[in-house]
Amino acid sequence: MxxxxxxxxxxxxxxxxxxxxxxxxxxxxxxxxxxxxxxxxxxxxxxxxxxxxxxxxxxxxxxxxxxxxxxxxxxxxxxxxxxxxxxxxxxxxxxxxxxxxxxxxxxxxxxxxxxxxxxxxxxxxxxxxxxxFSFSPGSIAGAAALQEAGPQATKVQIGYFVLGDFEQGSFSAGVLDSITGALFQPGLVRRGGVVESEMPGLRERSYTIDGVERIATSIGGPEHFTLAQFQPRVRDVDVYIGWLRPDPNGQSLLPKSATGGARLSIGRALTKRKHRQMVRAADDGPDSLGRTAMVSMVIAEAQDAGGNTLARVTLTGPNPYxxxxxxxxxxxxxxxxxxxxxxxxxxxxxxxxxxxxxxxxxxxxxxxxx
Incomplete structure (x- = not known):
């Protein structure tokens, strides 16, 4: 310094x-x-x-x-x-x-x-x-994928995952409270070179990780801004989170926020209440041993205008904390x-x-x- x-x-x-x-x-x-x-x-x-x-x-x-x-x-x-x-x-x-x-x-x-x-x-x-973890690795992996893909790449999709042998208690109350805000406030998406508002959870996509299909939900992140700073030709950026339980079915750690029936006002209110209950019930956070059971993963794909993947960068590392x-x-x-x-x-x-x-x-x- x-x-x-x-x-x-x-x-x-x-x-x-x-x-x-x-x-x-x-x-x-x-x-x-x-x-x-x-x-x-x-x-x-x-x-x-x-x-x-x-x-x-x-x-x-x-x-x-x-x-x-x-x-x-x-x-x-x-x-x-x-x-x-x-x-x-x-x-x-x-x-x-x-x-x-x-x-x-x-x-x-x-x-x-x-x-x-x-x-x-x-x-x-x-x-x-x-x-x-949220969201520097996506900006870095996305930029690396864009550089490898070359001038035809105009789209980026990024997925975030927490894998390993952990439970809901592995997330602190502060993190869960921020997640609640992220899922129930207006979100972001970059379309046609413009950052627009979009309800979180409006879209889903699947990733196959270690032979298991993992469903990730759309959310807004800084990548909608930072990847265009790195490469102005970027027109579309999508960010997804797939913080999942480590079970064979890839069951989501968090209730869906704006997908399925939760798009309706009543369903959305009930789901938001569940999130708030999770925050109130959360512990301070995992100890050092509990953190070691968690693995961070970020997947960035650079695509052409037709949605064909030209380059893929996957990063794994220690627990998010x-x-x-x-x-x-x-x-x-x-x-x-x-x-x-x-x-x-x-x-x-x-x-x-x-x-x-x-x-x-x-x-x-x-x-x-x-």
Whole structure:
């Protein structure tokens, strides 16, 4: 990192925040831990060798202004982003600090790119949403597939999967709450070169993984923006999630949100209630042993205008939590060294270049398997 650049970790006392704090320290970055629970922050700061910590509230502008300094790298793991997200982006850009987050909620992702991209460019800072398993690997794998496919590729389809011997309790309440927001808020799709709203779950497609058919559901992600940044000829981008139970039938871990009967208002309301019940019943998150039972997989396909697959890139790696934390740590170290011309709302490939982004993914544990 450049001299004087601090890393500020908001939400450090949450489950993903704690995992991220440890990954940062392992990389030699000693973040300022920030959140609302002073006791938990103090304990974590002591466990990690005596880190600095600050009490801060994402809903309090003065609190954020006092926390963030010009040149900082702000990492936000505060979920759900539909309620706590924009205030942190605003504070970072206003204070001329770089910003990274782990958002998976399409309306917020769209807001970051379309509302905060220009202010970030004017402030000379990088704003990068959705760092981690959701959705950095898709941007990287999609760009690699486009490069391999050549000039005929104008479409990209990306599928995300969590495989292995795990249960619903392997997902923390914060992740499940964000998933609920992602599935029941307006989604995104890129069609004909334009990013449009589309209800999540409107489309499904199947993937065969280890001989098992896995059904994945459409959702919005930053790839609708980042892949067009990498290759302007990209016209259509589809993103799917297939976070499935490891059973022979590929039964979905999460209830369908907007497919089948749930498209109807009554069915949709009932399904949303089930999601909320899952959030309330969720544990803090898996321990380190529980995380090792989970495997991340991302499949990116570059296609021509007729839908023929020209190149396919499949990445597998560690569980989503450790993968996310490692990617955040890498990006936090790299972002302050970006050229001033890179400023704005961008993805990892545009920020660091494809070869460097691929190497960052490899260091985080992602390996190509096809």
């Amino acid at each position: 450049t001299d004087g650049a601090r890393t500020v970790l908001l939400g450090a006392n949450g489950y993903l925040g704690r995992v991220t704090a440890r990954a940062l320290v392992e990389r030699g970055i000693f973040p300022v831990l920030a959140g609302r629970n002073g006791g938990e922050l103090s304990q974590l700061a002591t466990e990690l060798g005596g880190l600095d910590f600050r009490i801060a509230d994402a809903a309090d502008r003065s609190s954020l202004a006092a926390l963030i300094s010009p040149g900082d790298v702000v990492i936000s793991t505060i979920a759900p982003f539909r309620t706590a997200g924009e205030s942190v982006v605003r504070a970072a850009v206003t204070r001329r600090a770089h910003y990274l987050d782990v958002a998976i909620e399409p309306p917020f992702i769209q807001q970051v790119f379309q509302k905060w991209g220009r202010p970030a460019r004017e402030a000379g800072v990088v704003v990068m949403p959705s760092v981690g 450790d993968l996310t934390a490692r990617l955040l740590a890498h990006h936090a170290a790299a972002v302050p060294n970006c050229e001033p011309t890179i400023a704005g709302a961008i993805g990892p490939v545009s920020a660091f270049g494809l070869s460097t982004a691929i190497e960052a993914a490899r260091q985080a544990g992602l390996e190509r398997v096809d």
